[in-house]
Amino acid sequence: MSDCLIQHATVVLTGLSDEQARLPKGQCDVRVRQGKIAAIGALTAEPGEVVYDATDRVLAPGWVNTHHHLFQSLLKGLPAGLNARLADWLAAVPVRHRRAFDHEALFRLAVRLGLSELLLSGCTTVADHQYHHYPDMPFDPTAVVFDEANKLGMRMVVCRGLATQVRQIDATPSPQIAPEPLDLFFRRVSEDAARFNDVAPDAMRRVVVAPTTPNWSVKPQELRDIARFARSLSLRMHSHLSETADYGRHTAEVHGCTPLAFVERHEWVGPDVWFAHLVWMDETEQRLLVQSGTGMAHCPQCNARLGSGTAPVVELLRLGGKVSLGVDGAASNEAADMLSEVHMAFLMHRLRHGPQALSTDQVVRMATAGGAEVLGLPGIGSIEIGQAADLASYRLDSAAALGLHDPGSAPVLCGRALHTDTVWVAGNPVVRGGDIPGLDRIRLAAHAREAVQYIVQTVGG
Ligand SMILES: [Zn+2]
Structure with missing residues (x-):
């Protein structure tokens, strides 16, 4: 499990309802320990702590x-x-x-x-x-x-x-x-x-x-x-x-x-x-x-x-x-x-x-x-202390988000045109910089094309 501090997000969507749907402005830092959300608020990095700078990002539950x-x-x-x-x-x-x-x-x-x-x-x-x-x-x-x-x-x-x-x-x-x-x-x-x-x-x-x-x-x-x-x-x-x-x-x-x-x-x-x-x-x-x-x-x-x-x-x-x-x-x-x-x-x-x-x-x-x-997984799905650190950050400098007045609306209003930046599951960064570490996407694409050909040849289109 990776411990870290996710700091300076422009807005944090919690996954909760109504007035709890977003963290208060200025209270948007999230500390991750042992795969879980350990602290939320205006937080200062501890010595040696890995810091993820979420400036110009919207952070949401996965x-x-x-x-x-x-x-x-x-x-x-x-x-x-x-x-x-x-x-x-x-x-x-x-x-x-x-x-x-x-x-x-x-x-x-x-x-x-x-x-x-x-x-x-x-x-x-x-x-x-x-x-x-x-x-x-x-x-x-x-x-x-x-x-x-x-x-x-x-x-x-x-x-x-x-x-x-x-x-x-x-x-x-x-x-x-x-x-x-x-x-x-x-x-x-x-x-x-x-x-x-x-x-x-x-x-x-x-x-x-x-x-x-x-x-x-x-x-x-x-x-x-x-x-x-x-x-x-x-x-x-x-x-x-x-x-x-x-x-x-x-x-x-x-x-x-x-x-x-x-x-x-x-x-x-x-x-x-x-x-x-x-x-x-x-x-x-x-x-x-x-x-x-x-x-x-x-x-x-x-x-x-x-x-x-x-x-x-x-x-x-x-x-x-x-x-x-x-x-x-x-x-x-x-x-x-x-x-x-x-x-x-x-x-x-x-x-x-x-x-x-x-x-x-x-x-x-x-x-x-x-x-x-x-x-039936109450330990995931929201940004609250004690919940699993399943999180996703999205880039507010994506072309689709430029000019947006409410950055918290970006994931829903921009849809797939919003660029994903980092995704964490249980605190582990499984997407970094919009890419999956270790996944060869060029090779995957070649295999997908071959598979489509195979399916057409064996069963039909
Ligand atoms: Zn179905």
Whole structure:
């Protein structure tokens, strides 16, 4: 762990709400000891202390991305799915191309690409929803993702996916989209939990139980069994829900209720559960979500890219709901970085509700402390004494920030055009001067180009 003093930041965003959202002017120095924030205020360097000069920088908590599919980092902008809605896009892009990812090297490359892109945007914690497991998989994707995150020094939450049944859209049979029996899933997740899951409030590794969708991936009785299994191991639960209106139609036809009522019936609501998307919810569902303490991973860029709709984020925040931000996979959001995502979240809800719908500080909270709350990691996500020193500084001399009257609004208003300077995870500087030390980006780019060629040749574009 690196001890240091981060001094003279122009503004510090805390990740907290309202009047606590920014540190008072002149009280913006942050001391890091043993990976945690040890002091905040107007601080003087101690003898021999490493000092990081944050002059003309905005300092914020590292972003917490609560929904992603890292394997999609090599499936950006596939023409076959570029103008398709969710179901057709799923068939044409991630499901069809899963067979290319039965090589560990390709999967590992995709994970590295996705994580490095996120890290360079100031993201320090990632929840990766893995839905590509099949019974005879020749490598362990969970171990690969934890290994790659460890190399970059990032916190990683693996949401272990599951499909015990194959959807109609999986038109071309292949071993890579074969269903996984529930007992095999339970055995493997138990092993993963014993090997990787850390219960600390600022854990570097977490394992989550995450069937791909409650509607189509498992049978209703299995859904309840999965919830009981997860809770028996004190693991959190995650899935996709109500991304499109199809979820509501399907649940009404098959189960005679709304999607939220369906998951509640099968013990899939509570403070240990969060769902990605939740674009389509009526008011009763919104109240149920909030009252049960169930979280949301809001994915505005993916929802816009696939034309899925605008999630009721403003409504949920007014009810006191738990809203976090996720970039979702790069195959449905080619800007799979958190600066782009906060920018889009800010714009999308103002488009619908007007300019008072959401402030920049509310978006920062959603993407930091809001994410930590949803993931059950209370030791990260905010700049407060005792919290993990997961921090990101951004350059206010970036072209996009010049002329800006409120420097604290820069990460949200400037988006990806804001240059990241330094990123720390548990006090370790994992990005320096806008670069990841030890990562050969030229080599990575060459490998990415080769991989795209391979995917086109073996599966198609
Ligand atoms: Zn997703």
